[in-house]
Amino acid sequence: MLADATILAVLLGALVPAHAAALTLEHRSPSSGNSVAVPAYWDVYGYLFNVTVGSPPQELTMLSDMTWMAPFVRSGRCLGEFNPDLCAGQEQPFFNERDSESFSNASFAQTTWPITAFAPNFTVDYGRDEVCIGHVCNSDMLMQVSNFPYPASVVPAVPFGGIFGLAPPPSKRAETSEPANYQAWQEGNMGPLVGWHTCATLDSTSSCQGGDAQLVFGSTDTSMYDTKQLQSYGIQNPEWLSDAFYPATPPLSNYWSTPLTGMWVKDDGNKSKNYAVPFEAAKGGKTTPPLAVVDEGSEGLGAPLSLNGYKYLVSKTDAKPASTAVIEKIMSQGSTGYNTDMQDWYTLSCDDLDRYPDLVYEFDGGKEYTIPRRRLGAQDLCARGTDPPVSRLGAQPPD
Structure with missing residues (x-):
């Protein structure tokens, strides 16, 4: 729709x-x-x-x-x-x-x-x-x-x-x-x-x-x-979020963010465990749900996953470690480095995208949203006819 x-x-x-x-x-x-x-x-x-x-x-x-x-x-x-x-x-x-x-x-x-x-x-x-x-x-x-x-x-x-x-x-x-x-x-x-x-x-x-x-x-x-x-969500901008993305004094508080209450890898109709795990944002403080940040630009590319969720997704595919050339292409895009943890990069066969898992998200206990398996990869790389045709797989996690 x-x-x-x-x-x-x-x-x-x-x-x-x-x-x-x-x-x-x-x-x-x-x-x-x-x-x-x-x-x-x-x-x-x-x-x-x-x-x-x-x-x-x-x-x-x-x-x-x-x-x-x-x-x-x-x-x-x-x-x-x-x-x-x-x-x-x-x-x-x-x-x-x-x-x-x-x-x-x-x-x-x-x-x-x-x-x-x-x-x-x-x-x-x-x-x-x-x-x-x-x-x-x-x-x-x-x-x-x-x-x-x-x-x-x-x-x-x-x-x-x-x-x-x-x-x-x-x-x-x-x-x-x-x-x-x-x-x-x-x-x-x-x-x-x-x-x-x-x-x-x-x-x-x-x-x-x-x-x-x-x-x-x-x-x-x-x-x-x-x-x-339409689904409506309240916006939250706690100081810990600003510190996690870009430490500054005073905090920038410049994010459209709302509680992320669900994050699953769905394979053959079965959901994984929920990788949206509440945590202590401040030492000794109350646990809080992770937050989902809406961003369509340079810092919002790719599907967001926690590192554990990313590892589980990789285990459910036949992903291969990305070559140095592919990684250099990804890195050339640019990133502050604050909001992407260290991770491994993988490539997937473009011919097999239909048999990979879906990614499912839930915001603030509301409607679930799905990234279908056919959208897991970067379609533009497939379209350019690499040999063999591959699509890159990476995470965008504030974990």
Whole structure:
């Protein structure tokens, strides 16, 4: 069903109840008002879509990231100077602030993240400018503006010039951590909902406007799902979750996460033991269920499994250890390293996917969701006709 390929994110998930109570969550299709639907295209890092930044507008391809906060743009800055040839080079898309009449610097202190999936010592300044998704614009968007402590030649060019964060807004207001859609909602320029729909398992991409997915900002596309079948989950962002993914002070709390109460490997109709095992998040504290984090981008690729669940899955297949070349290809995708434990990688025969197990998940005691066996592997590798055709198998565990 289409509903199985659709995710809805409620912008106010992390707001205090007094704010949330004032909002009516109306599910409606995109209109000409404060919502817009755009196609998104798959890349190794995640889904890409286009926006414009500045005045006159500069088209910029953005990476959609459900754990990133304030919008980020690659700039002509690095090493404390403005030099596009040095800092962006010929291949890297970037936003040229000098060509925008409406750009202004913001007074917030420079920020550095030592490790990210995209670049080391990820250093940003802050600025403001107009950002538009189609006809929906925000004239004074606060953005992270790259100012890396090295030239462009140090990191490979990527096919996007910015990151469009869709993380929950912080429970305690921190202006430099506010996602773009939250900023636009505050200004009355965008509705409070975000819809994400993938065409990966569908026969046609028409519902994704010809793209690999469709993003709806400010609303949802009700033709993509049955409202009677929607499942709602409360969002939790405890400090231990931030520490497990990316230790920071104060904690980032930037995850769409809900209790994971079931995780099984299902073989020939029989479920394994439940690998969603409650644990002590803090030494001496109460046991708590593990949490499932929703992320469609660079940190959310692959099927999530605990290490024990992963070992059990491997035992139920004829998986072979992956070659060095395959592992290098996987690692080239990029990862912070905080949210993927050390693991072995395996390959499966693409000819035998139909006889492998299914993966079954349960969120907060609700409906079960299944990743069918035919989706266990990376279908794109099969399609390229490797000899023999193989599909890689790996886990994405916060264990």
